Amino acid sequence: MRGIGWIRERTTYARALLALTALAVALPGAASDGYGNRALAASEIAEPPPASIREGSYGAFMAQHSDVSRPNAEIVLQADKYAEAKGMQTRILNDYEGQPGASLWTDEEGSVTWNVDVSSTGLYNLQLLYYPIEGKSAGIERRVLIDGKLPYLEADSIIFSRIWGNESEGTKRDPRGNDIRARQVEKPRWLTADALDSQGYYPEPLSFYLTAGSHSLTFESLREPMLIRQLKLFRYEQPRTYDEVAQTNEAEGWKPAQGGIVFKTQGEAASAKSDPTLYPLNDRTSPASEPYDVSKIRMNMIGGNNWRLPGQWIEWEVEAPEDGLYRIAFKSRQNALRGMYATRKLTIDGAVPFKEAEQLQFMFKRSWRMFEAGEEKEPYLFRLSKGTHTIRLQVSLGDIAPLIRQVENSVLELNNVYRQIVKITGTAPDVNRDYHLDRQIPRLQERLREQSEVLEYVGRTLERLTGERSDRVAPLYKSMYQLEDLAKRPETIQKRLVAFRDNMGALGTWILTVREQPLDIDYLLLAGADAKLPKAEASGLKKMGHEIGAFFYSFFEDYNSIGSTTDSGKRATVWIGSGRDQAQVIKQMIDDSFTPQTGIEIDLKLVNMGVLLPATLAGQGPDVAMNVGAETPVNFAMRGAAQDLTVFPDYEETTKRFYDSALVPFRYRNKLYALPETQTFAMLFYRKDVLAEMGLEVPQSWNDLFSLIPELQKHNMQFAFPLEQDFARMPSMPPNTTFMSMLLQAGGRLYADDGKGVELDSEASMQSFKRWVEFYTSYKLPLIFDFPNRFRTGEMPIGIADYSLYNHLSVSAPELRGLWGFAPIPGTPTEGGVIRRDEPGGGSAVLMLQTAKNKDNGWAFMKWWTDTETQVRFGREMEGLMGAAARYPTANVEALAELPWPVKDLRNLQEQWKWVQGVPEVPGSYFTGRHLDNAFRKSVAENTNARETLYDYIQFINDEIATKRREFKLPE
Structure with missing residues (x-):
C-alpha cells in the first residue's frame, strides 16, 4: 500500500491543478480576448520581489544609485588623446573614410585608457563614434572599466555591430531559373552607437556613475579591432510621446501627406543589416508574396527565424516625394510566438521619432497581415522631409525584458539552492530519510518562497501584457507551485529533487525561447x-490556383538538387554528407569562386555517406567525398578504393596548412589518402563561480585533478571525463580520450612496428590504464551523465569535453554568461617544468576515390576547399547562417585564427592544439577502441585487476590486427 506521504503529494498536485484552472477564470476588472483568455488588471500585479535582483548586475547598480542625479552635460573625448594603451597595437589614422580629424585604430586584444575630468557627480551615458574596420566578421566586443574596475556585470561585454548588405543589387538565378540567395558582405561606414546591454534586457543606454573629479575610462578588447573617432559622456533623454510630437508638428505647420501609396520597397532589398544571417529568404505559402512564381524559388522576404535576437536590425531606404506626415506600413507575418508578440524598435534616420515607436508589437497571426504602428487607435503619422530617409527595425525585448531578467536571476538563485541541497543529500538521495534541509540550509524555505513569488509575478505580468493565457506561462506556474509546496513541506525535497532540477531546466529553456522574437517582412x-492599403493575403480563388499549380509543378521541379545542370568538359562530381545548409553555402562558393578561377564545374550532391562504399563498389561513386569520418580514408585505401594524394606534385605544399596530427589518421604505408576538413579535440570546461565559491583553482596537472576531485565530492559534486555516451553528440571525438591523453603524456604510443600490433603492454600504458580505471573505482566518478545540463546546474562544475561544447554553452546557457570558461586539459609535468598536455584528436576529411574520372579536377577542388581563404569564408558564412552554435572546427591552422573567436579563448585553443596527436588507422584498428572500452568497463564493473584485464584484451586486439594484415597481404 502507498503511504500517507503519497496521498499528501497527490492532494497537493490536485490543489495546484485546481488553482491553475481557477486562474483561467476572468477576474473583475480584467479584459478577455473572447477565447477564455484574459489580461490581468493592473491592480492584480504586484511589484517584483527584491530577491529577483542579481547581485553585481546593472539592476542592482541602478537600485543603489536610484537617487543620483543625471547632469545635463556632455564630455567629449577625442580617441587619439588616450592616456595609455596596454598590450595593444594602436595607430592614428587621419581623415579616414570622410571623417575629419584623427581616429584611433585599436587591436582585438589589450586595452586603451582615456582620462576624464568630471565637473558634476552623477550618472552618465556613453556614446561612441566608430568605424567597424575589417576583422573576422563578428560583432565588436569590449569590456568597459571605470577607474580600472568593472562597474557591473553587463559592462563586461558590450557589443558594437558591423554593417552588412547584399553583395550586389538585383537577383541572380541558377540554370534552373531559381533565385540564388544574395551573398552578404560587409559595407562599413561611420556609426554612432550608445553603450547598450548586449543581452537586450535593458533597452536604454547603460549608465555609469562618476563623481566630480578625475577618472579613467578603459576599453578592453575582447574581440575584433575597431576604429574610434570619439567617445562622449552625456545624458540620455527619453523620447517624447506621440501626442507631444503631434502637437509640435501641428504647431510647426506640418500637414498629413496626400495621395495613395507614395513609395514601396521590398523587404529583401534592405540597404543594411546588423548580421550576415539577415539575408533574403523564400516564401512559397502565398501567391500574394512579392515577387511570386508558382514553381520557381523567389527570394521574396527577409527576417524569419534569423531575425530573432535582441539588437539585430534591418534598414530600408525610402523616398518621400514632399515634406509631410506619412503612414508607414509593413506587410509582415509573426507566426512563431503564439500567446506572445514580437517587439521591434523603429528609428528614422537613426532617431526614435516618439516613445511609442520603441516598442512596436507584432501580434501572432498565421498568415500575412498589413501592420501599421498605432493601428488599434489610428495609424501614427511620421514626419518626413522631402528626400531619402532610412527606416530601421531593431529587435527589442520591450516589456518582456524585465520579466526575462527576473526569471534568469531566479534560475541562478535556484541553481544555488540546488547545489546547497545536493551538497547535503547527493544527487540520488535516500527518499526515506529526513535530511532536515530547512535547518541545514540558511533561509531555505524563505528563498524558495521568494522565487515562487518571482515566477508568479512574471507569469501574471506576462498574461497582462499579452492579454491571454498560453503555453508560454506553463513552465512558470509549474515551477511556482512546486517551489511554494517545497517551502511548505521541505521534508519532501529529497523525494522531488529530480523534478526540481527538471523544472529549473525548463525555466532555462523558457528564457531561450521567450527572448527569441522572429518576424517576416515582405x-x-x-x-x-x-491611402487605402493593399490586402496582405490573396483571394481564395488565387490561393486555390496557387495550390493546384504548385502540386502540378512538383512533378517536374527538383527543389532538392544542388548540382549544376550544365555539361562542361572540365567537371567533377562531389558528394557531401554534412547537411543541406552546408551544401548550399558550398555550392554558392563553388559558383562564385572555384569555377570562375579554375573553369572546372562541380556537380555537388547531398547524400547519406553510408551509401559511399556500396556506390563505390557498384561503380556509381563520386570523384570526391566530403565530410567523411576519420576511419574511412584508410579503410578505403586498404581495399584500393582511395586515391593516393602523394602522386600530386604540390601535395607537400598543400599539407603545410595543417598540423601533422590532423594528417596522421589518413596515412597508410607512407602514403596519404585524404585531406583533413575539421579537427576537434578536448578542452577543460569549468564554472568560475562554483570553483571560486569553493576556493578551488583550475587544475593544471593530473595530480592537481586527483586533489580536486575529493574536494568536489565533499560537496556531492563530480568531475566529468568524456565517455562513449558523448559520441552521439560529438561523433568526431576519438574514443578513450582520457586514457589516450595519459598514455601520450607518459611517452607511450598506441601501435608498435608500423601497426603490426598494439603497444598497450608497455609500462606507460599499464600505469595510464590503471589510473584511468581508478577515477571510477576509487573516486566513483559517474559513467553516464549529461554534462551540458549538469554543468549548467553546477553538479559538474568542471569537466573535459570536445571544444565544440563552447558553442553549445554560448547559445543555450545565457544565464551563465561570464560565469564559465575553458582551458587546456590537465597535463603531466616534465623535468624541465613544462606541462605536457598531449591528447588525441578527431575530425573529418575530404577523400578522392580511386575511380575518379578526372583526378586533376578532383585534386584542384580538394586544394581549393582546404585553402585558408575558403575555410575562413565557409566558417564565417555558416556562423552567419546558423549563429555561433555553428562555429566551424576547421583543421586549417591559419583559418581557425581568422574565425570570430574571442581572443582569450582563441589563445587557449591554440595552446592546446599544439599538443594534439593524431590516432593512426591500421588494419583492424576498429578493435582497438572497442576492446579498450571493454577492458575498462570490465575493470570498473567487476572490480578486476586492471593490468591483467588489459593484458587479456590486448591479445584479442592483436589477433584481429594479424587477421586483417593477412587479409590484405601485409607483412606480419
Whole structure:
C-alpha cells in the first residue's frame, strides 16, 4: 500500500491543478480576448520581489544609485588623446573614410585608457563614434572599466555591430531559373552607437556613475579591432510621446501627406543589416508574396527565424516625394510566438521619432497581415522631409525584458539552492530519510518562497501584457507551485529533487525561447494619410490556383538538387554528407569562386555517406567525398578504393596548412589518402563561480585533478571525463580520450612496428590504464551523465569535453554568461617544468576515390576547399547562417585564427592544439577502441585487476590486427 506521504503529494498536485484552472477564470476588472483568455488588471500585479535582483548586475547598480542625479552635460573625448594603451597595437589614422580629424585604430586584444575630468557627480551615458574596420566578421566586443574596475556585470561585454548588405543589387538565378540567395558582405561606414546591454534586457543606454573629479575610462578588447573617432559622456533623454510630437508638428505647420501609396520597397532589398544571417529568404505559402512564381524559388522576404535576437536590425531606404506626415506600413507575418508578440524598435534616420515607436508589437497571426504602428487607435503619422530617409527595425525585448531578467536571476538563485541541497543529500538521495534541509540550509524555505513569488509575478505580468493565457506561462506556474509546496513541506525535497532540477531546466529553456522574437517582412510602404492599403493575403480563388499549380509543378521541379545542370568538359562530381545548409553555402562558393578561377564545374550532391562504399563498389561513386569520418580514408585505401594524394606534385605544399596530427589518421604505408576538413579535440570546461565559491583553482596537472576531485565530492559534486555516451553528440571525438591523453603524456604510443600490433603492454600504458580505471573505482566518478545540463546546474562544475561544447554553452546557457570558461586539459609535468598536455584528436576529411574520372579536377577542388581563404569564408558564412552554435572546427591552422573567436579563448585553443596527436588507422584498428572500452568497463564493473584485464584484451586486439594484415597481404 502507498503511504500517507503519497496521498499528501497527490492532494497537493490536485490543489495546484485546481488553482491553475481557477486562474483561467476572468477576474473583475480584467479584459478577455473572447477565447477564455484574459489580461490581468493592473491592480492584480504586484511589484517584483527584491530577491529577483542579481547581485553585481546593472539592476542592482541602478537600485543603489536610484537617487543620483543625471547632469545635463556632455564630455567629449577625442580617441587619439588616450592616456595609455596596454598590450595593444594602436595607430592614428587621419581623415579616414570622410571623417575629419584623427581616429584611433585599436587591436582585438589589450586595452586603451582615456582620462576624464568630471565637473558634476552623477550618472552618465556613453556614446561612441566608430568605424567597424575589417576583422573576422563578428560583432565588436569590449569590456568597459571605470577607474580600472568593472562597474557591473553587463559592462563586461558590450557589443558594437558591423554593417552588412547584399553583395550586389538585383537577383541572380541558377540554370534552373531559381533565385540564388544574395551573398552578404560587409559595407562599413561611420556609426554612432550608445553603450547598450548586449543581452537586450535593458533597452536604454547603460549608465555609469562618476563623481566630480578625475577618472579613467578603459576599453578592453575582447574581440575584433575597431576604429574610434570619439567617445562622449552625456545624458540620455527619453523620447517624447506621440501626442507631444503631434502637437509640435501641428504647431510647426506640418500637414498629413496626400495621395495613395507614395513609395514601396521590398523587404529583401534592405540597404543594411546588423548580421550576415539577415539575408533574403523564400516564401512559397502565398501567391500574394512579392515577387511570386508558382514553381520557381523567389527570394521574396527577409527576417524569419534569423531575425530573432535582441539588437539585430534591418534598414530600408525610402523616398518621400514632399515634406509631410506619412503612414508607414509593413506587410509582415509573426507566426512563431503564439500567446506572445514580437517587439521591434523603429528609428528614422537613426532617431526614435516618439516613445511609442520603441516598442512596436507584432501580434501572432498565421498568415500575412498589413501592420501599421498605432493601428488599434489610428495609424501614427511620421514626419518626413522631402528626400531619402532610412527606416530601421531593431529587435527589442520591450516589456518582456524585465520579466526575462527576473526569471534568469531566479534560475541562478535556484541553481544555488540546488547545489546547497545536493551538497547535503547527493544527487540520488535516500527518499526515506529526513535530511532536515530547512535547518541545514540558511533561509531555505524563505528563498524558495521568494522565487515562487518571482515566477508568479512574471507569469501574471506576462498574461497582462499579452492579454491571454498560453503555453508560454506553463513552465512558470509549474515551477511556482512546486517551489511554494517545497517551502511548505521541505521534508519532501529529497523525494522531488529530480523534478526540481527538471523544472529549473525548463525555466532555462523558457528564457531561450521567450527572448527569441522572429518576424517576416515582405515589403514596406510609405503612404498618404487617406491611402487605402493593399490586402496582405490573396483571394481564395488565387490561393486555390496557387495550390493546384504548385502540386502540378512538383512533378517536374527538383527543389532538392544542388548540382549544376550544365555539361562542361572540365567537371567533377562531389558528394557531401554534412547537411543541406552546408551544401548550399558550398555550392554558392563553388559558383562564385572555384569555377570562375579554375573553369572546372562541380556537380555537388547531398547524400547519406553510408551509401559511399556500396556506390563505390557498384561503380556509381563520386570523384570526391566530403565530410567523411576519420576511419574511412584508410579503410578505403586498404581495399584500393582511395586515391593516393602523394602522386600530386604540390601535395607537400598543400599539407603545410595543417598540423601533422590532423594528417596522421589518413596515412597508410607512407602514403596519404585524404585531406583533413575539421579537427576537434578536448578542452577543460569549468564554472568560475562554483570553483571560486569553493576556493578551488583550475587544475593544471593530473595530480592537481586527483586533489580536486575529493574536494568536489565533499560537496556531492563530480568531475566529468568524456565517455562513449558523448559520441552521439560529438561523433568526431576519438574514443578513450582520457586514457589516450595519459598514455601520450607518459611517452607511450598506441601501435608498435608500423601497426603490426598494439603497444598497450608497455609500462606507460599499464600505469595510464590503471589510473584511468581508478577515477571510477576509487573516486566513483559517474559513467553516464549529461554534462551540458549538469554543468549548467553546477553538479559538474568542471569537466573535459570536445571544444565544440563552447558553442553549445554560448547559445543555450545565457544565464551563465561570464560565469564559465575553458582551458587546456590537465597535463603531466616534465623535468624541465613544462606541462605536457598531449591528447588525441578527431575530425573529418575530404577523400578522392580511386575511380575518379578526372583526378586533376578532383585534386584542384580538394586544394581549393582546404585553402585558408575558403575555410575562413565557409566558417564565417555558416556562423552567419546558423549563429555561433555553428562555429566551424576547421583543421586549417591559419583559418581557425581568422574565425570570430574571442581572443582569450582563441589563445587557449591554440595552446592546446599544439599538443594534439593524431590516432593512426591500421588494419583492424576498429578493435582497438572497442576492446579498450571493454577492458575498462570490465575493470570498473567487476572490480578486476586492471593490468591483467588489459593484458587479456590486448591479445584479442592483436589477433584481429594479424587477421586483417593477412587479409590484405601485409607483412606480419
